[in-house]
Amino acid sequence: MAVTIKSIYQPLTNNSAIALAQRLQLFEEGAALTSREIGDGNLNLVFHIVDEKTHKGVIIKQALPYAKVVGESWPLTLKRATIESNSLLINGNYVQELVPKVYYSDEALAVTVMEDLSHLQISRAGLIEGKSFPLLPEHIGTYLARTLFYTSDFALEPKKRKELTQKFTNPDLCKITEDLVFTDPFFDINTNNYEEELQKDVELIWEDQVLKLEVAKLKYKFLTQAEALLHGDLHTGSIFASATQTKVIDPEFAFYGPIGFDIGQFIANLLLNAISREESTQQPLFDYIDRTWVVFRSTFTELWENDSLEVYTQVEGFLEHLLNQTFEDMIGFAGCELIRRTIGLAHVADLDGISSDHKRLQAKRHALTLGKQLINNRSIIKETQQLKQYFNKTLAY
Ligand code: SR1
Numbered sequence: 324m325a326v327t328i329k330s331i332y333q334p335l336t337n338n339s340a341i342a343l344a345q346r347l348q349l350f351e352e353g354a355a356l357t358s359r360e361i362g363d364g365n366l367n368l369v370f371h372i373v374d375e376k377t378h379k380g381v382i383i384k385q386a387l388p389y390a391k392v393v394g395e396s397w398p399l400t401l402k403r404a405t406i407e408s409n410s411l412l413i414n415g416n417y418v419q420e421l422v423p424k425v426y427y428s429d430e431a432l433a434v435t436v437m438e439d440l441s442h443l444q445i446s447r448a449g450l451i452e453g454k455s456f457p458l459l460p461e462h463i464g465t466y467l468a469r470t471l472f473y474t475s476d477f478a479l480e481p482k483k484r485k486e487l488t489q490k491f492t493n494p495d496l497c498k499i500t501e502d503l504v505f506t507d508p509f510f511d512i513n514t515n516n517y518e519e520e521l522q523k524d525v526e527l528i529w530e531d532q533v534l535k536l537e538v539a540k541l542k543y544k545f546l547t548q549a550e551a552l553l554h555g556d557l558h559t560g561s562i563f564a565s566a567t568q569t570k571v572i573d574p575e576f577a578f579y580g581p582i583g584f585d586i587g588q589f590i591a592n593l594l595l596n597a598i599s600r601e602e603s604t605q606q607p608l609f610d611y612i613d614r615t616w617v618v619f620r621s622t623f624t625e626l627w628e629n630d631s632l633e634v635y636t637q638v639e640g641f642l643e644h645l646l647n648q649t650f651e652d653m654i655g656f657a658g659c660e661l662i663r664r665t666i667g668l669a670h671v672a673d674l675d676g677i678s679s680d681h682k683r684l685q686a687k688r689h690a691l692t693l694g695k696q697l698i699n700n701r702s703i704i705k706e707t708q709q710l711k712q713y714f715n716k717t718l719a720y
């Protein structure tokens with residue numbers, strides 16, 4: 324039976340989240356349901372509703388009209404919930420096994436009801452514990468190649484691609500990235516957040532005109548290059564994983580942008596985890612980065628050869644040109660992510676969780692120097708294997 328729900332926006336509570344699950348008939352009638360708010364991100368409420376008898380669960384995610392990480396003084400559009408559910412639905416066509424199933428979405432309530440993934444772990448948390456996720460690079464390389472290829476002009480009729488670009492115009496969330504990733508960390512702006520011991524290191528960044536010119540070019544690409552439908556916030560906290568399964572969540576920042584951005588954010592977050600580790604346990608992270616790029620490149624190439632609508636994809640050299648440009652952008656975007664996660668507003672537990680002050684500051688200086696090197700040298704870095712050399716060269720003592 325189809326369920327119609329008339330809604331006006333108000334933040335859910337555990338009780339109203341249960342009532343919504345009941346009205347949607349997601350559980351058997353009379354089932355004893357419990358709800359827990361488990362949102363640990365910067366922006367949204369997340370309710371985990373469970374049937375006590377069968378242990379079957381669902382997730383109800385609701386956007387708040389402000390950024391939770393800052394408070395009500397930072398208003399934020401509720402439209403991001405619709406962007407998120409639309410992105411999950413579209414990507415479900417290309418990588419069904421790598422995204423959560425959407426059961427219901429409600430624009431007015433800013434709610435997405437989706438598959439319970441509590442049998443998996445957020446990959447950032449697992450990597451911090453030293454767990455390995457052997458299929459993560461395979462899965463993320465595939466996710467990136469398929470979602471980016473199938474939403475690009477290489478696979479869509481031009482009219483359809485433009486309709487999608489319109490549908491995923493996401494100015495408020497893009498502005499967060501424009502500010503927090505590309506602008507604020509490079510200027511003396513009050514959203515920045517860093518230990519006072521890093522003041523000199525931070526000032527060196529603010530004064531570095533060569534670096535700022537390169538970041539300006541990367542920001543301009545982010546602002547203008549509508550190549551494919553991006554996830555827009557693909558850090559390791561946006562990925563649930565286990566030894567065998569991977570699910571990419573949270574695409575509320577989705578928009579049409581440069582293909583290298585998602586890949587760059589993902590590899591930067593692997594580098595941040597490597598920075599937080601002792602040398603003896605770092606290698607798996609470099610292997611993940613190499614493998615992600617190899618899988619992305621080979622899958623994208625296969626789709627280009629077999630599934631392309633654009634006549635110029637048959638021209639010798641075009642694919643190589645695109646992959647080289649994407650690689651260069653990926654390295655540059657990764658550099659920006661390393662810097663912003665160290666001194667910008669939104670940090671990562673990989674670095675902030677290092678309990679020794681000395682080691683934490685050392686790790687943060689390492690992230691800043693590596694970030695600068697990647698941005699400045701992105702056109703001469705040609706292989707992911709070179710990242711390890713840059714990583715070792717930029718160790719802070
Ligand atoms: C105010 S939002 C801060 C950060 O959280 C999100 O996950 C994005 O990474 C954003 O930059």
Ligand code: MG
Binds near residue numbers: 364365556561
């Ligand atoms: Mg998020």
